[in-house]
Amino acid sequence: CLLTAFVTIRLRRLPVGRAWEALREDEIACRSLGINTTTTKLTAFATGAMFGGFAGSFFAARQGFVSPESFVFLESAIILAIVVLGGMGSLVGIAVAAMVMIGGTEALRELDFLKQVFGPDFTPELYRMLLFGMAMVIVMLWKPRGFVGSREPTAFLKERRAVSGSFTKEGHG
Numbered sequence: 001c002l003l004t005a006f007v008t009i010r011l012r013r014l015p016v017g018r019a020w021e022a023l024r025e026d027e028i029a030c031r032s033l034g035i036n037t038t039t040t041k042l043t044a045f046a047t048g049a050m051f052g053g054f055a056g057s058f059f060a061a062r063q064g065f066v067s068p069e070s071f072v073f074l075e076s077a078i079i080l081a082i083v084v085l086g087g088m089g090s091l092v093g094i095a096v097a098a099m100v101m102i103g104g105t106e107a108l109r110e111l112d113f114l115k116q117v118f119g120p121d122f123t124p125e126l127y128r129m130l131l132f133g134m135a136m137v138i139v140m141l142w143k144p145r146g147f148v149g150s151r152e153p154t155a156f157l158k159e160r161r162a163v164s165g166s167f168t169k170e171g172h173g
Contacts, residue, residue, distance in 0.1 A: 004051060005091055011047070020044050024089070074129065078105065081132050085139050087146020096147060101132070 011017045019040045022030045031037055060066045078101055086097035108124045108131070115122050139146065 004054070008091060016040070016043060021089070077129065077132065078102075081136050084136050085146055087143075087148045090146065090148040093146050093148030104128070104131070 012021070019030070019035050020043075022033065022035065023037055023040050023044075027037055030040070056066075059070075063070065082094060082097045082101050085101065086094035105128060108128045111124045114124050
């Protein structure tokens with residue numbers, strides 16, 4: 001996990017990472033800068049598939065056996081909720097959202113006092129998708145870019161200068 005975060009941070013500072021950020025923000029402007037958007041998209045897809053392959057190999061090594069039943073809709077929905085709640089382009093936001101979502105899933109199993117409120121047949125685990133959906137809608141309305149989503153670029157200029165006539169020289173024409 002830490003190695004993936006380190007590689008991701010390093011990739012974002014490389015020219016290909018800057019091209020990915022530019023493509024994410026505005027594809028037309030990216031094309032006008034001379035960046036090949038098709039190649040950039042394919043590179044991003046291949047890099048994402050590589051990280052997915054690494055995660056799958058770690059999952060298989062940990063489980064010892066992988067079957068289609070290992071991947072249910074609930075896990076896919078939780079991963080989608082983590083990405084939406086965490087924010088686009090934010091590693092810290094994704095980590096915080098993962099802790100909140102996984103912790104929320106586990107906390108719903110321990111809410112026995114809700115049985116006293118709603119009756120003995122109430123099982124909070126059955127309503128977690130409803131709660132996650134409501135949380136996603138609230139976050140999308142309240143903070144559309146996620147908890148920690150930001151539009152700040154990875155690379156900054158060293159010094160900000162105002163554009164004025166003092167930078168021009170008077171010439172003889």
